[in-house]
Amino acid sequence: MSFFTSLLNATPGAVAQGLVWGIMALGVYLTYRIMHIADLTVDGSIATGGAVCVMLIRAGINPVVAMLVTLAVGALAGLITALLHTKCGIPDILAGILTQLSLYSINLRIMGGKANQTISVDKYNLLVSQRFVRAFDFSNPIPLLLLLIAITIGAMYWFFGTEKGCSIRATGTNPNMARAQGINTQNDIIIGLMISNALVAFAGGLLAQYQGASDINMGRGAIVIGLAAVIIGEGVFKKVFKNFALKLLGVVFGAIIYYLVLQVTLQLGLNTNDLKLISAAIVALFLAIPYWSKKGAKGALNA
């Protein structure tokens, strides 16, 4: 019985974390699924979002304003990767790695040379906090997170239906065709990477508030969690979610499922040190399955 009670106790936390990572996963969906780029910047930009948010709040800035700044800082990180890729001819994956690596130093500088910085919910008026995740009032982070998810999905649904959004989708699926139809594909890649990393950094800001600290390593393997959410969400809801907005919702569900499964495995006594290995193995497996089922007709990465 104690297994189930403790699992039940852990569920709200897993849902809240899943929602925070859901926003991050929406950013990954944008690059990975819409633009067909595996953008590794996110491991750095999520930590940048956390660092900026925490340092601003500690400096007395309103958390809402701090979150708006994380959006801008994330966009800037995306811009760097995009410029390395489009204007310097560096392959997208490598461009992301370069930005990610440089962000490690930048994040340390943002955090005043420390590997982590805390913000206590007792001292600051945080938007979301782990402490109230089982509370039955408006201090509970889940309603606000749900609202943010709804806004994000709504905004993405609208944007990718506009002329500009459609041109970005065309750039992602067939850059040849896009150029032949007069689309500046380089600009579209820049815009896409900026929006994606803005979302990722925003999620980083939320995550830092939620756990009451930002950490230099909080982004390690973030891309894998984001991809896991995308892949689980698509795999589980493929049959029911056809509409674009619902597909995005599926990605958020994917993130929640990921954290619920994680919670269960932790309750079963799994060593937390093995988490990254298991996450990576799961993502590798889910990426390989469509490739195997097509008998290697198409590369799994861009299938």
Added chain:
Amino acid sequence: MLSIRNISKTFNAGTVNERKAIDNLSLELNEGDFVTVIGGNGAGKSTLLNLIAGVYMVDKGKIFADRIDITRLPEYKRASFLGRVFQDPKMGTSPDMLIEENLALASRRGQRRTLRWGITELEREKYRETLKSLNLGLEDRLTTKVGLLSGGQRQALTLLMSVLKKPKVLLLDEHTAALDPKTAAKVLEISEKVVKENNLTTMMVTHNMKDAITYGNRLIMMNSGHIVVDISGEDKKHLTVKDLMDLFSSASGSEMTNDAMLLS
């Protein structure tokens, strides 16, 4: 309409793989010209079209479209002058997007992409009408993903997309070569119809000598990056495949050996 002056293009310059694809080539296209382009493999036909489209930049020379110098314009900016259909049916459309979305993208060629809705109800009606004229049953499948269409359907759609916004020049790069003969004939038929209806200045690269003779008002033959034969008007009308082969032999100083060109 299109003026090409002394252009050259060498690939892999300075390496063992150096290849002079286009060598000091000049060509004037008048408004309404429908030029068919033939030549053996490696003659420079596709390279010529890609240089016009801006896929590659010329090493030397100038290109003018409608008296505007487009020599240094990037590919996406030249697109406002050009309609293009490629050899690979996959190249001209976005497979993940709907038929109507592909058409909507094409109808905005040369315009700024704004935050207005990507497709309007009015357009849908227009697209349905236009698709009807293709006679492929696509008018009832506006919300089908293009990736689900056959090669021929995709080529026909690409053709439609290339003229939805009337281009100054239409470039057809062996656009029927990847299709089965029956579908190829159908796509060619549609091509001619579209060109005539819109009075388009057109360049069509083909491997098929019969097609090169049947279609258009002018024929050019390329060899080693040069134009070796340029025939138009009455002379072209009376051409035969045999004539073409003889012309090729005398122009290039070798027998025609390319199987692909003999198929007709």
